[in-house]
Amino acid sequence: MYEVTTITSFSGAHNLRDYKGKCENLHGHNWKIEATVCGENLDKTGMLLDFTELKKIVGGLLEGFDHQYLNKVKPFDKLNPTSEIMAKYIHDELKGRLLCEHPKLELSGIKITVWESDRQYAVYHE
Ligand SMILES: [Zn+2]
Secondary structure, three states, X not given: OEEEEEEXXXXXXXXXXXXXXXXXXXXXXXXXXXXXXXXXXXXXXXXOOOHHHHHHHHHHHHOXXXXXXXXXXXXXXXXXXOHHHHHHHHHHHHHHHHHHHOOOOOXXXXXXEEEEEOOEEEEEEO
């Protein structure tokens, strides 16, 4: 099994809804997003997926979040902006964009890790 990972970061503020504790208050993180695609088969050049392409797609789906108050940006105006929910959202968006732009790509899975600090992260994969 091969894995290809790209790491992207952005700064964004949020506060958690329906939560009692420090994180119900407005605060910010330097978010780090690790996007990993997994698969058994390489293309004829010997790549699972070009890093440049993965980076472009992940960058495109995160660009609206940088230096924003995430609770006011779709879909987090409705969804609670926890690391777990962000990871699933990024997973589903990336999966959709990869299927659309690379219909022949045979991936076994996508794994998204959302770091909200150096010591805390949440992961989503199917
Ligand atoms: Zn937070």
